[in-house]
Amino acid sequence: MTTFDNETIFDANLRFHPLHGGGNLIGKNIVDRVKTHNKKFKRALDMCCGAGFIGAGLLKEDLVEELHCTDINPKAVELCTANMLNCGYEANCYVSNVFENVRVKFDLITVNPPWWSTYCRQMTKYKDIQSQLIWLDKDWAWHRKFLRNLHLYLNEGGVCILQENETSSDLLSFAGMTQLRVRDHDCPAVDSPVTGDKIYPWILEVTHD
Numbered sequence: 001m002t003t004f005d006n007e008t009i010f011d012a013n014l015r016f017h018p019l020h021g022g023g024n025l026i027g028k029n030i031v032d033r034v035k036t037h038n039k040k041f042k043r044a045l046d047m048c049c050g051a052g053f054i055g056a057g058l059l060k061e062d063l064v065e066e067l068h069c070t071d072i073n074p075k076a077v078e079l080c081t082a083n084m085l086n087c088g089y090e091a092n093c094y095v096s097n098v099f100e101n102v103r104v105k106f107d108l109i110t111v112n113p114p115w116w117s118t119y120c121r122q123m124t125k126y127k128d129i130q131s132q133l134i135w136l137d138k139d140w141a142w143h144r145k146f147l148r149n150l151h152l153y154l155n156e157g158g159v160c161i162l163q164e165n166e167t168s169s170d171l172l173s174f175a176g177m178t179q180l181r182v183r184d185h186d187c188p189a190v191d192s193p194v195t196g197d198k199i200y201p202w203i204l205e206v207t208h209d
């Protein structure tokens with residue numbers, strides 16, 4: 001079992017264990033993309049928050065006023081809550097299967113979701129290390145549910161930024177799942193902190209014009 005103790009994100013020290021779902025490398029891509037909007041967002045949601053890397057990055061960089069962090073896994077929410085407290089950040093962390101327990105709308109939604117829609121060669125490595133919840137979105141069921149309902153939770157003028165993986169998807173994989181405007185952005189390739197494999201991430205940006 002791989003552990004990720006005391007990984008540092010944006011100078012904030014977070015505790016890690018197998019709930020780690022990308023951490024510093026992946027979180028930084030999302031936070032960098034949020035920065036390109038040159039504004040502070042009023043209310044943000046970091047869905048699939050895991051241990052809280054991305055949310056912590058948003059607060060550290062002063063990009064959001066109010067932050068909600070949600071995950072389907074109660075253990076992730078517990079860890080995220082503890083990490084936010086340790087970092088001295090205020091965040092509303094709660095369990096939710098996609099939007100099920102979400103009651104408000106947001107100006108910004110960030111997500112590093114599960115990346116793989118089917119079992120494949122790369123997954124055999126993850127299988128031994130991490131919970132399936134972190135990497136498997138079977139037949140894109142999570143993406144479909146999330147993107148179909150996104151317009152109900154994103155304020156007009158709001159933006160949603162998802163981190164995806166070139167090996168398993170491209171813009172066409174998701175474009176038909178939402179009525180909102182979608183576009184893609186390149187990201188630098190990174191070495192997986194879990195398996196050491198090269199990862200080719202890309203950003204899916206969805207806007208509610």
Ligand SMILES: C[S@@+](CC[C@H](N)C(=O)[O-])C[C@H]1O[C@@H](n2cnc3c(N)ncnc32)[C@H](O)[C@@H]1O
Binds near residue numbers: 020027073114
């Ligand atoms: C790739 S990890 C990302 C974790 C964290 N954001 C990070 O970057 O380290 C994916 C996360 O999605 C969560 N997840 C999977 N299915 C979900 C669902 N239906 N609703 C909410 N969260 C879900 C998992 O528990 C896991 O924490």
